[in-house]
Amino acid sequence: MKDKYKLKLLTLLMVLLSIANVLWGSLDIPVGDVWQILCGNEVEGHPAWSIIVLQGRVPQMLTALLTGTALGTCGLLLQTAFRNPLAGPSILGIDSGANLGVAIVLLLLGGTASIGNLALGGHLLVVVAAMVGALAIMALLMILSRLLRSQVMLLITGVIISYVTGSIIQLLNYSATEQGVHSFVIWGMGNFASVGIERLPVFCALSCLGLLLALLLIKPLDALLLGDRYAENLGIRIGRVRQMLLLVTGLLTATTTAFCGPISFIGLAVPHLARLALGTSYHRTLMPATMLIGANLALACNLLSTLPRDGSIIPISVITPLIGAPVVLHVILKQKNN
């Protein structure tokens, strides 16, 4: 009962933050006028406001919501799969795999087009490339996790993977056009606005698919908390579950990374916030809580990014480490004390 109450509270917070994301942006539009626009009316003298609200803020709010949900879920899946509290899509180098895929497309193939105005076909190519990159790293980690006994070693491997892909991306920069490099740098800052109204349906479909598949894994994930052997003895088909985990984490990381750029720390920090909030490790309640807290955190970050009231925005990748790092430090300190 108590958990249900908390989940309801988180849902309410999500609704409020979603509304706030539509009401406030980097441009000051009176609240009453935003409401008018949402009701389908145009504000006299300000035709651009309708476009800003309907084609800018609303898709951006939905993108932030889904990205936060997806990254949090992804972090939870990884932490359980690798039985490592510090696992997450960025620290394990999975999003750097997606980065590399995106870099290859943007820097080598689509050098003249910025991500914002790539045609849908081109954008799908970016998603597929990100997916291939993310899945490749995830598969590599799964193989290595069987060989490496130590949890720390796996994390170090992830960091090394990030360095290597970073180097390859730097090398790619040399052979890319100036514009290609520019669009890649802009993409790398992380931005919930880059999805836009045209690509929103594809983004929603892919992330919702990933999230639905994640929900199907709730029972096996609970068993995996005890380790592979115990899980198998409890009737879980480990091989199949691992394949599903690979697919779901790859899909979620690739989708968010390809559309919004690399967003660090949300995946790592959110599951811990959820555990703290609910005091449980059970995915039946932990996964919904992770999804909600992820959405709330991303929506809050998006609001913060519009703080400079002069029309410019703070990149998301600047905000998330400031919020995520203290959570991670807390986890490390708690571990040490145990």
Next chain:
Amino acid sequence: MISLQNLTVGYGEKAVLSDINQTLQAGQMVCLLGANGAGKSTILRTLAGFLPPLSGKVLVDGRDLNSLSVSERSKAVSVVLTERVEVPYMKVADLVGMGRSPYTGFFGTLTKEDKAIVGEAIEMVGIGNLAERTIDTLSDGERQKAFLAKALAQQTPIILLDEPTAFLDFHAKVSTLRLMLKLAHETDKTIFLSTHDVEMAIQLSDELWIVQDGNISTGTTASLTESGILERFLQDEGISFDEKELTLRIR
């Protein structure tokens, strides 16, 4: 009842123990003894279905273990392993509830009936007062009992335990072994465990399996003493075995 028929266990090409023909009776606690590397874990892993037999069969109540699906196997054999499990916020009742996984639905939600079975399992191992404690606050002995309760909640005819008395203090070792003996007799389950606590094993268990020089000898403590197998296994230049008192003495 489990019967091992012409069973050869090992890894890949390499056989560790060959051509085993033995049976484990219901309602007994059987201790598996042997030096490190003799093949105790290999047998346990094969009986748990983690490792396929190189040849031969393991029959559980007449059914070939290896032809069972993962889900069917989870209702036939439960295990308690040596690896340490660290899960934040996991309560004893939650851990024991995991034992119901083979029977629960898609999201693993426990029914009223499941919860009753979980409560019963916790009472059977005598840690009813700890049900709401998280497992990271338990002593090693209490933790071992909680995992035993998990295995009981799984309601399998066989429970396999890999060195359940390792890491326990002396009193916890004795009470854990006594508890398993009692449970085997009361619930009519086969409890099969490996251990290095030979003195306790020979005094308490219903039957012994001794792995030595690539062979398995089985029997009660009395019959193995009579045949001299126990003496050959236990005695060396530093240790003597008192057959009457069933104790070991350091020379």
